[in-house]
Amino acid sequence: METFKKKPFAAILVAFFLALCDATMQNQKSTYIVHVAKSEMPDSFGHHSHWYDSILKSVSDSADMVYTYDIAIQGFATRLTPEEALSLKNRNGVLKVLPEKIYKPLTTRTPHFLGLDIINDMSIASSNGSEGSDVIIGILDTGVWPESKSFDDKGMGPIPKHWRGKCESGKNFTKENCNKKMIGARFFYKGHLASMGPLDESSQLLSPRDDDGHGTHTASTAAGSVVFGANLFGFANGTARGMAPRARIAVYKVCWDSGCLTSDVLSGMEKAISDNVNVISVSLGSSALDYDEDSLAIGAFAAMEKGIVVSCSAGNEGPKPSSLSNVAPWMITVGAGTLDRDFPAGVTLGNGKKYRGVSLYRGDASASFILAENASVAYPDMGSKCETGSLDPKKVKGKIVLCDRGDTPRSEKGFVVKNAGGVGMVLVNSKQDGEGLVADAHVLPTTAVGYKAGQAIKKYLSSNPKPTAKIEFNGTKLGIKPSPIVASFSSRGPNTITPQILKPDLIAPGVNIIAAWSRLKPPTDIPEDTRRVDFNIISGTSMSCPHVSGLAALIKAAHPDWSPAAIRSALMTTAYTAYPDGKKLQDSSTNKRATPFEFGAGHVDPGAALNPGLVYDLKVTDYLNFLCALNYTAEKIETVARRKYTCDKHKKYSVTALNYPSFGVVFEKDAKMVKHTRTLTNVGEAATYNATVTADIPNDVKIMIKPNVLSFKTHEKKSFSVTFIALSEEPKKPLGFGRLEWSDGKKVVGSPISILWGSPGLGQ
Numbered sequence: 001m002e003t004f005k006k007k008p009f010a011a012i013l014v015a016f017f018l019a020l021c022d023a024t025m026q027n028q029k030s031t032y033i034v035h036v037a038k039s040e041m042p043d044s045f046g047h048h049s050h051w052y053d054s055i056l057k058s059v060s061d062s063a064d065m066v067y068t069y070d071i072a073i074q075g076f077a078t079r080l081t082p083e084e085a086l087s088l089k090n091r092n093g094v095l096k097v098l099p100e101k102i103y104k105p106l107t108t109r110t111p112h113f114l115g116l117d118i119i120n121d122m123s124i125a126s127s128n129g130s131e132g133s134d135v136i137i138g139i140l141d142t143g144v145w146p147e148s149k150s151f152d153d154k155g156m157g158p159i160p161k162h163w164r165g166k167c168e169s170g171k172n173f174t175k176e177n178c179n180k181k182m183i184g185a186r187f188f189y190k191g192h193l194a195s196m197g198p199l200d201e202s203s204q205l206l207s208p209r210d211d212d213g214h215g216t217h218t219a220s221t222a223a224g225s226v227v228f229g230a231n232l233f234g235f236a237n238g239t240a241r242g243m244a245p246r247a248r249i250a251v252y253k254v255c256w257d258s259g260c261l262t263s264d265v266l267s268g269m270e271k272a273i274s275d276n277v278n279v280i281s282v283s284l285g286s287s288a289l290d291y292d293e294d295s296l297a298i299g300a301f302a303a304m305e306k307g308i309v310v311s312c313s314a315g316n317e318g319p320k321p322s323s324l325s326n327v328a329p330w331m332i333t334v335g336a337g338t339l340d341r342d343f344p345a346g347v348t349l350g351n352g353k354k355y356r357g358v359s360l361y362r363g364d365a366s367a368s369f370i371l372a373e374n375a376s377v378a379y380p381d382m383g384s385k386c387e388t389g390s391l392d393p394k395k396v397k398g399k400i401v402l403c404d405r406g407d408t409p410r411s412e413k414g415f416v417v418k419n420a421g422g423v424g425m426v427l428v429n430s431k432q433d434g435e436g437l438v439a440d441a442h443v444l445p446t447t448a449v450g451y452k453a454g455q456a457i458k459k460y461l462s463s464n465p466k467p468t469a470k471i472e473f474n475g476t477k478l479g480i481k482p483s484p485i486v487a488s489f490s491s492r493g494p495n496t497i498t499p500q501i502l503k504p505d506l507i508a509p510g511v512n513i514i515a516a517w518s519r520l521k522p523p524t525d526i527p528e529d530t531r532r533v534d535f536n537i538i539s540g541t542s543m544s545c546p547h548v549s550g551l552a553a554l555i556k557a558a559h560p561d562w563s564p565a566a567i568r569s570a571l572m573t574t575a576y577t578a579y580p581d582g583k584k585l586q587d588s589s590t591n592k593r594a595t596p597f598e599f600g601a602g603h604v605d606p607g608a609a610l611n612p613g614l615v616y617d618l619k620v621t622d623y624l625n626f627l628c629a630l631n632y633t634a635e636k637i638e639t640v641a642r643r644k645y646t647c648d649k650h651k652k653y654s655v656t657a658l659n660y661p662s663f664g665v666v667f668e669k670d671a672k673m674v675k676h677t678r679t680l681t682n683v684g685e686a687a688t689y690n691a692t693v694t695a696d697i698p699n700d701v702k703i704m705i706k707p708n709v710l711s712f713k714t715h716e717k718k719s720f721s722v723t724f725i726a727l728s729e730e731p732k733k734p735l736g737f738g739r740l741e742w743s744d745g746k747k748v749v750g751s752p753i754s755i756l757w758g759s760p761g762l763g764q
């Protein structure tokens with residue numbers, strides 16, 4: 001069987017290749033998403049699909065409709081040559097013609113991603129009463145393994161009345177696979193079929209059944225039932241449960257071996273919206289795009305209008321700055337942090353020195369030790385990464401091998417060592433990986449160590465004629481401090497699309513997360529790995545996103561009338577930015593203080609989020625006015641919002657007026673003053689709140705809050721402004737960070753502040 005995690009790459013390459021071919025061979029067809037101004041449909045067409053057909057016929061006799069949409073977007077997906085796509089763009093009523101994209105599930109199992117370690121078991125804050133049982137979370141992912149105990153519906157009441165979805169049957173999946181926990185399941189593959197050809201049915205099931213594991217993992221993280229004694233080979237043994245263990249799950253399988261295509265994702269989103277889910281969880285990403293070019297953002301806008309919370313992964317492209325995906329202000333953008341749980345596995349060298357690492361392999365090894373490059377058969381410089389075929393079995397047999405990270409999946413390297421007759425592996429971080437460690441379910445005794453330890457071990461290896469090593473795994477350790485730490489792979493700000501919107505919004509656990517798995521895939525991404533597990537431990541912003549989706553469901557259950565913006569505000573303003581001892585959250589890529597560009601408002605605090613005191617609320621018109629502030633043309637606005645909206649020529653719109661719970665301050669060229677305005681809604685008891693603001697660049701910027709005391713009756717709204725004044729011509733630092741807190745002496749309503757000179761992406 002093919003692995004899932006490796007293929008998206010191949011697929012992306014294929015897609016690029018096809019795109020290249022398209023450029024030279026103008027008759028090659030590829031899939032386009034066509035956004036249409038439905039409001040301009042001539043009366044003569046009874047139904048929009050007839051109109052869409054006629055638009056399509058006008059440019060191509062042979063084009064097939066892949067999908068017609070009416071909810072997530074207005075328009076259709078079809079196969080066109082680049083020439084036809086161009087001419088379609090000029091048709092009446094056509095707003096935008098976007099090429100299909102491939103989204104990736106965001107685990108760190110692909111070598112491309114950098115990794116790290118592990119917080120408080122947040123599930124303790126989740127309830128096990130009936131709270132949340134009327135809330136439905138839609139998961140757009142690789143499907144579901146329905147037999148998992150995490151989807152047991154014991155004790156669950158009747159299916160919520162607002163549910164409109166269904167349980168589709170397909171290969172190895174029947175209606176009976178759904179229950180009162182997993183209430184619906186659908187699958188979407190027409191886009192895949194059109195772009196990639198028929199699915200390889202030997203490894204992929206044409207049904208909602210998860211043949212990968214990722215979707216089962218994210219669904220059970222968001223809303224899995226309580227399972228006692230869940231573990232992976234004994235690791236992390238304990239009670240597994242989703243963040244909202246009483247919430248219902250609706251599954252939308254939109255990802256296949258080669259990735260998740262826009263047209264399928266949009267179709268899944270369209271159904272999730274019409275099925276009446278309350279939260280949509282999207283552990284997928286690509287790269288940040290302007291909102292009218294970002295089909296996922298456009299679909300999320302439609303969901304937001306219906307009161308659905310859309311929670312998304314921030315991306316695994318860290319520690320590179322400006323590496324976020326899913327940055328639209330109507331989405332929740334979730335970064336990843338570690339837990340207080342670790343899986344230590346130490347290595348002791350022949351000279352007695354010990355180094356700490358991590359592993360999910362139960363077993364020890366003691367043997368002579370060799371650098372992979374010294375056992376390399378062919379390529380001296382590639383030999384250090386233990387790639388397939390790079391090791392000489394004669395030299396490796398019976399030995400522990402030191403392998404460098406990079407280029408191939410971490411657990412695959414162990415497989416290569418094992419195949420060459422090795423008995424153990426020490427996996428060393430590159431300089432860029434730093435000290436961040438990810439535990440993997442290796443196939444032989446292994447420890448993954450940080451960059452510094454790796455350097456010391458290499459020194460020992462090259463200076464000793466008869467080096468030896470002993471690898472000892474040491475189970476599961478709790479109470480690791482400090483935790484959480486921002487994962488080095490977690491994508492970072494600033495937001496390149498609208499730097500005034502500070503992203504990510506917050507972080508949640510995304511390193512070494514245990515959750516349910518598919519029995520069709522091994523715990524590693526190695527096809528030859530024959531092990532099958534009920535739970536797996538994996539890492540990525542794919543894992544942090546469903547934590548926030550589940551928590552959003554709990555807040556929705558407690559406050560059914562709250563808008564998606566109010567729910568996000570509650571999650572953000574109660575997030576914490578310091579450890580209990582007062583020290584600030586750290587970043588694992590640097591082992592230094594993290595900033596709001598890494599953690600946004602901070603680490604989610606489920607208990608506090610249920611009762612935030614004040615919220616920064618937003619309505620659909622606020623987002624429309626935001627688009628006006630971006631100087632969007634009428635067409636661009638209609639593409640995003642699926643309706644005509646006229647910006648008032650006499651009105652002054654400002655991006656800094658969007659009532660967002662954070663402050664992305666940008667001093668454009670020569671600007672001396674930036675003013676943000678906000679409105680707080682009291683969702684608690686009557687109280688008086690005072691503002692305090694702190695910033696780490698007091699000599700460069702003065703911050704004034706007006707008024708700085710607000711007295712609220714219950715449900716009352718009050719507005720304030722924050723004015724940032726540049727004190728010096730040349731700021732000493734190109735960027736700075738701060739925090740605004742409103743407090744009544746009991747509750748703290750906190751907002752992060754970032755201050756930039758010049759816009760990111762436009763060259764500072």
Ligand SMILES: *[C@@H]1O[C@H](CO)[C@@H](O)[C@H](O)[C@H]1NC(C)=O
Nearest residue numbers: 123124125126127128129130
């Ligand atoms: C969950 O239920 C158990 C047993 O009924 C109870 O002891 C525990 O306090 C409950 N936890 C929460 C967070 O309500």
Ligand SMILES: *[C@@H]1O[C@H](CO)[C@@H](O)[C@H](O)[C@H]1NC(C)=O
Nearest residue numbers: 147171172173174177209519
């Ligand atoms: C699906 O396959 C599994 C084994 O692979 C089997 O146990 C189960 O009964 C099958 N279910 C359906 C609905 O075909």
Ligand SMILES: *[C@@H]1O[C@H](CO)[C@@H](O)[C@H](O)[C@H]1NC(C)=O
Nearest residue numbers: 229230231233234235237238
């Ligand atoms: C997990 O913990 C439970 C309860 O402590 C114990 O009974 C069980 O044997 C443990 N399982 C493993 C695999 O360690």
Ligand SMILES: *[C@@H]1O[C@H](CO)[C@@H](O)[C@H](O)[C@H]1NC(C)=O
Nearest residue numbers: 371373374461462463464465
């Ligand atoms: C391994 O290779 C390094 C150079 O990469 C060399 O300095 C060292 O002597 C070699 N060690 C052995 C045991 O061959």
Ligand SMILES: *[C@@H]1O[C@H](CO)[C@@H](O)[C@H](O)[C@H]1NC(C)=O
Nearest residue numbers: 344345346347472473474477
């Ligand atoms: C394993 O854990 C135990 C108990 O926490 C500790 O005493 C021991 O030193 C650890 N061993 C290694 C090799 O880290």
Ligand SMILES: *[C@@H]1O[C@H](CO)[C@@H](O)[C@H](O)[C@H]1NC(C)=O
Nearest residue numbers: 628629630631632654655668
């Ligand atoms: C929009 O246009 C106005 C007037 O030309 C300009 O002042 C403003 O900076 C523009 N806003 C953005 C976000 O480009």
Ligand SMILES: *[C@@H]1O[C@H](CO)[C@@H](O)[C@H](O)[C@H]1NC(C)=O
Nearest residue numbers: 688689690709743744745746
């Ligand atoms: C808020 O400020 C007022 C006056 O500045 C002060 O009397 C009051 O104690 C403050 N309240 C809190 C909760 O800090």
